[in-house]
Amino acid sequence: MGNTKIKKTQNTVRILIDCEDAKGLIYKVSKIFFERDLNIDSNQEFVEKDCGRFFMRTVVSGDFSGDELEQSLLAVIPATAHLQVIIAKKRKIVLLVTKESHALGDILIRHAAGEFDADIQAVIGNHKNLQQLVERFDIPFHHVSAQNLTRQKHEKKVMKVINEYQFDYIVLAKYMRILTADFVDSYPQQIINIHHSFLPAFIGANPYKQAFDRGVKIIGATAHFVTSDLDEGPIIAQNIIPVNHRFDWRDMQKAGRDVEKSVLSRALALVLNDRVFIHGNKTIVF
Amino acid sequence: MGNTKIKKTQNTVRILIDCEDAKGLIYKVSKIFFERDLNIDSNQEFVEKDCGRFFMRTVVSGDFSGDELEQSLLAVIPATAHLQVIIAKKRKIVLLVTKESHALGDILIRHAAGEFDADIQAVIGNHKNLQQLVERFDIPFHHVSAQNLTRQKHEKKVMKVINEYQFDYIVLAKYMRILTADFVDSYPQQIINIHHSFLPAFIGANPYKQAFDRGVKIIGATAHFVTSDLDEGPIIAQNIIPVNHRFDWRDMQKAGRDVEKSVLSRALALVLNDRVFIHGNKTIVF
Amino acid sequence: MGNTKIKKTQNTVRILIDCEDAKGLIYKVSKIFFERDLNIDSNQEFVEKDCGRFFMRTVVSGDFSGDELEQSLLAVIPATAHLQVIIAKKRKIVLLVTKESHALGDILIRHAAGEFDADIQAVIGNHKNLQQLVERFDIPFHHVSAQNLTRQKHEKKVMKVINEYQFDYIVLAKYMRILTADFVDSYPQQIINIHHSFLPAFIGANPYKQAFDRGVKIIGATAHFVTSDLDEGPIIAQNIIPVNHRFDWRDMQKAGRDVEKSVLSRALALVLNDRVFIHGNKTIVF
């Protein structure tokens, strides 16, 4: 009995519920927390009226068994609900990069400071030039060149390297190659990308050149989950900075890097904290 | 019986709870909604950990008696709780102004478009020059000159005019006179001011001149409830715009007006929608 | 002689030069100012490197004849240069509107405060509901219904009304009809529009609905000159505000209005101050 108590003591879990809306959901769920004498450390919920869909994220702490809690919750929410009872822990991530260091570097510095709830397993680059930076942080770097390879063959080699690691998320930290549907479908809801424009503006290649040609007065960046539709996946975070006629496209690119890295890191932190629900091609972010 | 039904049908109320935190509050409150088969149109809650204080704002609709609902809620929340069950309706406001028209004008245009849940009862100015603008909108304007009057005597005259009207809030739309503690204490939590700086920077007279002298690169505006501590009341909303060395203080003032008016109107909309809790010298804004 | 002196005294003009770049332009132009003992109140220039194009805006004051100054400048700049020597004065504008009052209202309030260097000649609406607002400000309102008319026939009627006025610019203050190339070509570089999205995202109808469907986290507005390419004209100003999953498309629309009106008014002020050069489908804004 003492053992049981120790086992149960001071759990903290994140509870994520994603289901069709129904009357009494908050009541039924909070009843379970109340009956177990749990502390609600934070709680947010949202009903998407268009689809009649209910989203709830609650952090509870106290003496309880996670399994028993999960079973109790499953008994009161719709059978088709998506329920997660998550013990906060470091997630495992791998990163794909190309040549630019800003997004990768921002993640490495935060990682080294223990700011992210994540362990970086490895970085894979289709060029070699970020190897030194990655290895400075004692993280494995794998160079998988795409030279003279079809997209499919290159991805096969990348996947072989990735799959040697355990990971929760793949982060594209300015990985400048388009992924095939095959690759994307292998890691559903696991790939996070930073797109160097304020989507849906300037989809596709060289958005800064497009932005310059269009004469915009603001540029931006978009972090999103990757789906098989290029640049059309659920948006997690966006931000912008003003530009003016004095910016040529390389100035825009340079200025844009600061936005890119901060947006990607913010999105990644949200995902790692289980704050992001995917809902069709949108997100609910608590 | 038919009558009762008609009386109860299709109520929508905003429920605001502000009390010391305790376990089970969400459960107990949502139980009441569930038992009455109410729709929860929106719900947000927050616990201020420092003080252990619980804030909840819920909009519910359905067939119910507001009085009965209120009594039921009072039975489950702490005795010292502050509970409001509010039927959404147009609030009555009076405005105090001086010479500048931008904040007043923004409110008048929104009011004319039916955008605010408010009826403007009257505008009182210590100068005459906004009379024409106000009267274009068929709203009473009262000129109460401060010339040759002590602050106390002038305020007495202003209060006399104000008190002829019924009102929920007094909005200081760039009213450039300092109010006495007597005046402020007469209308607790009812006076909303726009301060032309990013508080707490540049408290006091001519903030734009102060900002210019300090060489700041950003200026701002702050909407807040007025308390007897000058510029120290609970902040409702703030916003900023970048400036640079090309701005002299009059340019800053001009640029600042756009921020002032948008911040004041945003704060006013929040207050009129019962989205703002006052908590010491802070606000909780849902 | 005395007359000549009076005629010349204390002129202030804005000089705008737009020409192919060449060495010595600043030297040759500033020499002319120096030789005439003029004060340079402000000066900005820019070379667009891609096209090798030079833009200069200088405000000079002093004793001089505008005609003589213009001739002297023409003698030193390339023959193909576009030179304007402009005496600051109120421009005449007409506005086209539909049903929404926010952009129009913001312009009316600024106009009434003398903030714009402009006289509003008239407002033309394809609906009647803004008539009262316009007439509150003693400005002519013309209702030109589009009902049962082809686009061409309706525009012909609008043009007939517009052409009864003298005007420098036509401002589309949320005019919700697409203009034909014929209409646009009749007023080249004279039509300013506010588009309710962050162009080039969400071109076309109901951008807020599009933004909602795409799940963006930021919405924006774009003021631009109108060309015959729909929503593709030179951008003058843009701004954005953050949104989140709690915003349905009507909430986005409502929030967007504040951005729309401030962006349009800012763009209009820039144009009225002769601060905007059109360069292909871009602008140089000093």
Added chain:
Amino acid sequence: MGNTKIKKTQNTVRILIDCEDAKGLIYKVSKIFFERDLNIDSNQEFVEKDCGRFFMRTVVSGDFSGDELEQSLLAVIPATAHLQVIIAKKRKIVLLVTKESHALGDILIRHAAGEFDADIQAVIGNHKNLQQLVERFDIPFHHVSAQNLTRQKHEKKVMKVINEYQFDYIVLAKYMRILTADFVDSYPQQIINIHHSFLPAFIGANPYKQAFDRGVKIIGATAHFVTSDLDEGPIIAQNIIPVNHRFDWRDMQKAGRDVEKSVLSRALALVLNDRVFIHGNKTIVF
């Protein structure tokens, strides 16, 4: 002669002029450029009307002798003018840090990518915990503990270490100790600090705690030159992010770090590009 030509060929210099305003300055300066057939790569000037002070930054390229150009310029500008003719090159910097890695890390990553025109000579920390990070980048780290030392004695030790290096600027990358006037006066206009608030709000210790206590809705950061007046030196750059009631002071601190690092890096880039004039306690930033 060939030698002379090679020596002169393809110089590019930044010319900075800071002097009392006078008629004809632009003319006289641009005449010198024209007579030497120089290209003006960029040019900005500004007259601070209050003080009648003229600031000009021009980048010119071509075949010329820097010394001769400097002498020619000195001959046409006021005797009291401050003139700099600068050949763009990497500046040397040293950094002072305490415990937090975000500002330092951002500079290290940019430095490693060659983004800054700077060579980091050394990092000095009053704590040891950033040693590993710095050494990952093969940069010397010096630990100078302040334990059991008076402020004066500690600074003396820091200065001894610093003075072993050649440097143009000292960057306080979240150095959490107050500097004495003696220290500051030893490096006039050379010390750049990041203050973790939107100055002049929340001067002094723990600005985030102050911001939390005040209930602000926006927090910010300020990069400035350090003078002997604490937090009163000329501001180079500022930025902000919105916060709300859900942020306790540690959340504000965490969110603030992203603003701090981006503002410091931006300010540093501006200074390294000779874009910042100091003018009393303000800056002109081109």
